[in-house]
Amino acid sequence: xxxxxxxxxxxxxxxxxxxxxxxxxxxxxxxxxxxxxxxxxxxxxxxxxxxxxxxxxxxxxxxxxxxxxxxxxxxxxxxxxxxxxxxxxxxxxxxxxxxxxxxxxxxxxxxxxxxxxxxxxxxxxxxxxxxxxxxxxxxxxxxxxxxxxxxxxxxxxxxxxxxxxxxxxxxxxxxxxxxxxxxxxxxxxxxxxxxxxxxxxxxxxxxxxxxxxxxxxxxxxxxxxxxxxxxxxxxxxxxxxxxxxxxxxxxxxxxxxxxxxxxxxxxxxxxxxxxxxxxxxxxxxxxxxxxxxxxxxxxxxxxxxxxxxxxxxxxxxxxxxxxxxxxxxxxxxxxxxxxxxxxxxxxxxx
Amino acid sequence: xxxxxxxxxxxxxxxxxxxxxxxxxxxxxxxxxxxxxxxxxxxxxxxxxxxxxxxxxxxxxxxxxxxxxxxxxxxxxxxxxxxxxxxxxxxxxxxxxxxxxxxxxxxxxxxxxxxxxxxxxxxxxxxxxxxxxxxxxxxxxxxxxxxxxxxxxxxxxxxxxxxxxxxxxxxxxxxxxxxxxxxxxxxxxxxxxxxxxxxxxxxxxxxxxxxxxxxxxxxxxxxxxxxxxxxxxxxxxxxxxxxxxxxxxxxxxxxxxxxxxxxxxxxxxxxxxxxxxxxxxxxxxxxxxxxxxxxxxxxxxxxxxxxxxxxxxxxxxxxxxxxxxxxxxxxxxxxxxxxxxxxxxxxxxx
Numbered sequence: 001x002x003x004x005x006x007x008x009x010x011x012x013x014x015x016x017x018x019x020x021x022x023x024x025x026x027x028x029x030x031x032x033x034x035x036x037x038x039x040x041x042x043x044x045x046x047x048x049x050x051x052x053x054x055x056x057x058x059x060x061x062x063x064x065x066x067x068x069x070x071x072x073x074x075x076x077x078x079x080x081x082x083x084x085x086x087x088x089x090x091x092x093x094x095x096x097x098x099x100x101x102x103x104x105x106x107x108x109x110x111x112x113x114x115x116x117x118x119x120x121x122x123x124x125x126x127x128x129x130x131x132x133x134x135x136x137x138x139x140x141x142x143x144x145x146x147x148x149x150x151x152x153x154x155x156x157x158x159x160x161x162x163x164x165x166x167x168x169x170x171x172x173x174x175x176x177x178x179x180x181x182x183x184x185x186x187x188x189x190x191x192x193x194x195x196x197x198x199x200x201x202x203x204x205x206x207x208x209x210x211x212x213x214x215x216x217x218x219x220x221x222x223x224x225x226x227x228x229x230x231x232x233x234x235x236x237x238x239x240x241x242x243x244x245x246x247x248x249x250x251x252x253x254x255x256x257x258x259x260x261x262x263x264x265x266x267x268x269x270x271x272x273x274x275x276x277x278x279x280x281x282x283x284x285x286x287x288x289x290x291x292x293x294x295x296x297x298x299x300x301x302x303x304x305x306x307x308x309x310x311x312x313x314x315x316x317x318x319x320x321x322x323x324x325x326x327x328x329x330x331x332x333x334x335x336x337x338x339x340x341x342x343x344x345x346x347x348x349x350x
Numbered sequence: 351x352x353x354x355x356x357x358x359x360x361x362x363x364x365x366x367x368x369x370x371x372x373x374x375x376x377x378x379x380x381x382x383x384x385x386x387x388x389x390x391x392x393x394x395x396x397x398x399x400x401x402x403x404x405x406x407x408x409x410x411x412x413x414x415x416x417x418x419x420x421x422x423x424x425x426x427x428x429x430x431x432x433x434x435x436x437x438x439x440x441x442x443x444x445x446x447x448x449x450x451x452x453x454x455x456x457x458x459x460x461x462x463x464x465x466x467x468x469x470x471x472x473x474x475x476x477x478x479x480x481x482x483x484x485x486x487x488x489x490x491x492x493x494x495x496x497x498x499x500x501x502x503x504x505x506x507x508x509x510x511x512x513x514x515x516x517x518x519x520x521x522x523x524x525x526x527x528x529x530x531x532x533x534x535x536x537x538x539x540x541x542x543x544x545x546x547x548x549x550x551x552x553x554x555x556x557x558x559x560x561x562x563x564x565x566x567x568x569x570x571x572x573x574x575x576x577x578x579x580x581x582x583x584x585x586x587x588x589x590x591x592x593x594x595x596x597x598x599x600x601x602x603x604x605x606x607x608x609x610x611x612x613x614x615x616x617x618x619x620x621x622x623x624x625x626x627x628x629x630x631x632x633x634x635x636x637x638x639x640x641x642x643x644x645x646x647x648x649x650x651x652x653x654x655x656x657x658x659x660x661x662x663x664x665x666x667x668x669x670x671x672x673x674x675x676x677x678x679x680x681x682x683x684x685x686x687x688x689x690x691x692x693x694x695x696x697x698x699x700x
Binding site: 024025026027028029030031032033034073074075077078081082084085088090091092094095096098099100200201287303304305306307308309310314318321322324325328329331332333334338339340341342343 | 375383423424425427432435438440441444446448551637655657658659660664671672675678682683684689691693
């Protein structure tokens with residue numbers, strides 16, 4: 001199920017888009033990041049980007065044994081409660097999804113409790129929450145491949161339902177910013193103090209505990225291969241989302257990355273198939289410390305900077321309209337010649 | 351027609367919105383700028399913001415005699431040509447308006463040539479282009495009040511047609527970044543070299559000429575009252591847009607400001623009724639030099655930073671979805687208590 005290869009980005013399509021963009025009725029380069037986005041989307045699709053009528057959001061969910069260390073402001077039972085809120089459509093991501101006319105799916109990759117069935121809940125659970133990464137491996141090493149597979153299956157589920165032309169990735173999992181921080185340290189070489197933030201809002205004591213847990217975990221995995229690193233410290237939803245990302249990239253579907261946790265998932269995907277990151281768009285820069293470090297390592301520059309730190313794909317959802325704007329710009333604007341407008345260098349008589 | 355007073359922002363409504371936001375199922379403050387936006391919009395509306403089903407864009411158009419100094423990369427005939435493109439719906443602003451489901455109106459405040467009639471062209475012309483501000487006053491002093499009135503009428507025209515719940519302001523006028531730069535220098539005290547940018551893309555020689563024109567003009571108006579400053583260096587569309595802004599604020603309609611030129615219009619409005627700026631949202635930070643200076647003087651922090659420098663309201667239009675997101679957040683999300691989700695401090699049994 002997990003793709004064996006990622007198609008190359010289409011450099012010719014990007015060039016054709018750029019050439020068209022430079023002839024549209026506007027000063028060259030005057031739409032800045034939107035132009036650059038249109039060019040990148042063209043490279044992903046292998047032609048002009050579609051208007052993105054079909055949009056999906058995949059929120060990966062999982063629990064984390066490391067919450068036993070007192071590293072989170074919220075208790076673990078909030079994970080299934082928030083999954084219920086997403087499916088009941090009264091959480092932040094649902095409000096933002098309505099703005100973007102996107103459908104919200106929740107993929108259960110490893111929630112500790114039993115979840116009631118729901119048409120938009122994709123049951124792809126690999127384990128009932130990770131073990132406490134501060135004391136032992138978070139998951140057995142064969143669960144890494146299983147969670148990646150689960151992600152690919154979740155993407156296939158979504159594809160079968162709505163055939164998305166673009167997807168946004170988000171997450172829910174109390175404790176997962178500890179796991180994500182450890183992965184970011186492990187894969188970028190950054191120090192725990194530069195990566196560990198307050199997550200959903202821990203106090204100073206919990207922050208110090210969290211920094212220690214992350215520093216110890218990063219140290220422990222220093223010499224390991226990526227798969228063992230992920231088994232030691234990864235979360236089920238983080239690895240599952242890496243699988244969704246790889247599957248979407250293999251199908252040339254652009255992927256809007258949400259914040260800190262999803263960037264850790266992208267770093268896992270980058271270990272497996274670096275070319276998959278070419279299909280990713282960093283939707284926003286989170287307020288969470290260390291997100292910028294992860295984005296730099298992915299080679300991505302975020303579109304938005306709105307001081308968000310919620311997760312759920314809330315920041316990613318806000319970037320759908322920018323992708324539509326980029327697509328409409330390159331598809332719907334006329335060129336100077338088509339419009340009969342004078343250019344800077346070749347005036348046309350009025 | 352021009353409003354005689356601007357209603358006070360509703361502090362109680364802002365506080366009620368903030369109290370609700372802090373109880374929604376998310377960590378306090380985790381939606382950053384979107385929360386702050388919801389609070390500000392509540393203060394403007396005097397209650398929870400609507401979902402903004404009715405959105406309008408007003409592009410003010412005018413010509414500038416200062417183009418005779420060779421300060422622009424494009425010839426003046428591009429102004430009416432681009433107005434034609436907006437009305438023909440194949441310009442950048444039309445593409446972005448479709449994303450936001452907003453209706454585009456063009457207000458002719460002072461285009462030099464005759465414009466063909468069109469249902470979405472508001473004919474509120476005060477003069478056939480300004481005189482060359484480098485040599486003489488841009489407009490007679492009584493045209494300042496007339497252009498403000500014309501703006502108020504243009505807003506009333508739009509109100510009669512679509513009853514907008516929110517508007518975005520943009521502009522078209524070859525040469526207007528010179529006029530705007532001079533106004534920004536005059537009203538903020540900034541130096542020409544810190545404010546004058548390349549506009550639509552002038553070369554080094556033209557940039558030096560433009561800096562000189564702006565520095566001379568700013569010097570010339572140093573001792574004048576605001577009305578005389580505007581008569582000396584203002585553009586018809588800039589003053590007209592200030593009138594639109596004042597009229598919208600008087601009706602408690604939030605105003606999305608586009609870039610550099612529109613910020614000059616806001617500075618003019620600020621001279622007349624500083625409280626009107628409380629109804630403004632800075633949609634984005636333009637790449638044009640000096641925009642940040644104008645925004646600081648207005649006390650506004652931009653939402654987006656996408657390296658745009660086009661004008662037309664293109665940046666403003668991209669911020670409509672963020673306003674809708676803010677409104678949906680505060681209206682559609684449930685509180686922790688309503689949702690039965692455990693909070694950080696008061697866990698609920700799962």
